[in-house]
Amino acid sequence: MARLQLNKLEKVYGGGFKAVHGIDLDVADGEFMVLVGPSGCAKSTTLRMIAGLEEVTGGEIRIGERIVNALPPGKREIAMVFQNYALYPHMKVRSNLAFGLKLAHVPKAQIAAAVDEVARILEIEPLLDRLPKQLSGGQAQRVALGRALIKKPEVFLFDEPLSNLDAKLRASMRVRITQLHKRLKAEGMSSTVVYVTHDQTEAMTMGDRICVMKDGHIMQVATPKELYDRPANLFVAGFIGSPEMNVIDGQIAGSNFHLGDQSVALDGRLLGRLNQAPDRAAFGIRPQHLKLTSAPGGLSARLRSVEFMGHEVYLHAQLNGHDITTVAGSAEYDAMNRADDRITLSPDLGQAHIFDRDSGANVSLPLAG
Template identity: 70%
Template structure:
C-alpha cells in the first residue's frame, strides 16, 4: 500500500490558463478517495498529474512519501483504469491480463498463477478465452480492473471508469469495486484508490472520503455523511444531494429569515456573523407540509415511486419538498396553496457573498 500526497499542486498550460490552483490533498494508505465535480473542474487533470500523464507545473506529488514529479508512469507504482477499458482487441482476455507481466519478464508459471488468481477474484474465469469484442460492457470493465490488479500497484487510479455503462451495470460495478477494495485491504494488498467521477452517486456510495472540486480548487474534503449534512459552502451544498438542496436568497431580520413578505423564525444565536445577503439552505427531505413555515403555490408534482417531489413557488423562489407518496393524497393538487415546514435542526445559513456556511 502507499499514501498519496498532493502538495501545492499546480497546472498551467502554455497559453497561461491555470487549470489547477495549488491544491493540497492527503490520501492515506488503503483509503478510497473520490475526486468529484462538474465537467471542467480539473479532477481528471489532477489524476493525470498523479499518474505522470500530465506535466506538473508547480508543487509536488508524493507516492509512499517519495516525490515522483520526474518519474515516468511505469516508475510510480500505479495502475490506471479508464472509461474506455483500453483492452487490446486482438488478444484474448487471458493475454490481456498477462500482458504487463509478460513485458516485465515474469516467468510463465507465475503469470499463469497470477491470471488465475485475479480471474477468480473478479469472477471472470469463463471469459478468459474470449476476445474483447465478445464481452459486455460490464465484463470488459472487470477485465480492465483485472489488468490493473494483476500488477499489484501501490495505488489504483480510476478515471470515470463506469461512465460508458448503463444505469443497472453502473450500480452493480460500484458494489464490485468497493467490495474488491475492502477485500484487498483485509488481505494486506494494494488498496489505495484515487477515483475520478462527475457522478455524485458514485462518489457518495464508494468513497471513504470525497474531495469536491470546482474550477481547479478544492471546495471541501470530507466523508460522505459530513458532506451531505455539513456542506462547507454554497457550491458543495448545491452539488451534493439529489434532489439538490433548496438554496433561497433572502435576508436576516432579528431572529427570522425574510423572503419577500414572509418571515421564517430561526435560532440565529450561534451564527458567527450576520451577512448582508443571506441564503437559506434546506434539503427537500427536511421539508414537510404543515401549518407554519413558508407558503406558496404547488406548481408541479414528481412521482418517484416511494416518494413524491413537490415543487412549490414561494414568491420568486421555488422550493422542492420530498415526502412519502402515501402521504400525498392528504394534499391538494397543483395550483393550490401549500405551507412547507422546515426541520429547524437541518437548516443552513450561507453568506451569499463569500459562499461560506455560517451554520457549521
C-alpha cells in the same frame, strides 16, 4: 505504505491556461478518495499528473515517501483504469490480463497464477478465452479492472471507469469495486484509490472521503456524511445531494429570516450554530427536510408540478420567486388537501443552513476547535 500527498500541486497548460491552482490533498494508505466536480474542473488533469501522464508545473506529488514528480509512469507503482477500457482487441482476455507482467519478464508460472487469482476475484474465469469483442460492457470493464489489479500497484487511479455503462450495470459495478477495495484492504494488500467521477451518487456511495472540485480549486474534502450534513459552501451544498438543496435568498433580522413577505422564526437549533450574520443571506434546506404541514406558522408556497417517483413524490413549488422542491411520501401526498395550489411547508431547522450569498460560505457551521 502508499499514502498519496499532493502539495500545492499546480498545472499550467502550454497555452498558459491554469487548470489546477495549487491544491493540497492527503490520501491515507488504503483510503478510497473520490475526486468529484463538474466537467472541466480539472479532475482528469489532476489524476493524469498523479499517473505521470501530464507534466507537473508546480508543487509536488508524493507516493509513500517518494516525491514522484520526475518519475515516468512505469516507475510510480500506480495502475490506471479509464472510461474506455482500452483492451487489446486481438488478444484473448487471458493475454490482456497477462500483458503487463509479460512485458516485465515475470516467469510464466507466476503469471498464470496471477491471472487465475485476478480472474477469481473478479469472477471472470469463464471469459478468459474470449476476445474483447465477445464481452459485454460490464465484462470488458471487469477485465480492465483485472489488468490494473494484476500489477499490485501502490495506488489505483480511476477516471470515470463506469460512465460508458448503462445505469443498472453502473450500480452493480459500483458495489463490486467497493467490495473489491474492502477485500484488498482486509487482505493487507495495497488499496489506496483515487477515483474520478462527475456523478455525485457514485461519489457518495463509493468514497471513504470525497474531494469536491471546482475550476481547479478544492471546495471541500470530507466524508460523504459530512459533505451532506455540513457543506462548507453553496457550491458543495448544491452539488451533493439529490434533489438539490433549496436555497432561498433573504435577510436575517433578530431571530427571524425574512424572505419576501414571509419569515422563518429561527430557534436555537440554527441560531446556536450561526457564527456570522451576513448582509445578503441565503437559507438552505434540503427537499427531504422541508415537510408538508397543516400547522400554522409554515411557509406558504405555490405548487407548480409533481413528479411521481414510486414510494415518494417530488413537489416543485415557487416560494418568494425561488423554485423549490420538497419530497413527500406518496401516501402523504394522496392525503393532501388539494383544493388549491398552495402548500404549507415546515423546515427542519436542525438540518437547515445559512449561507453568505456573497462569499458563498456556510456561516451556520460550528467553528472548528
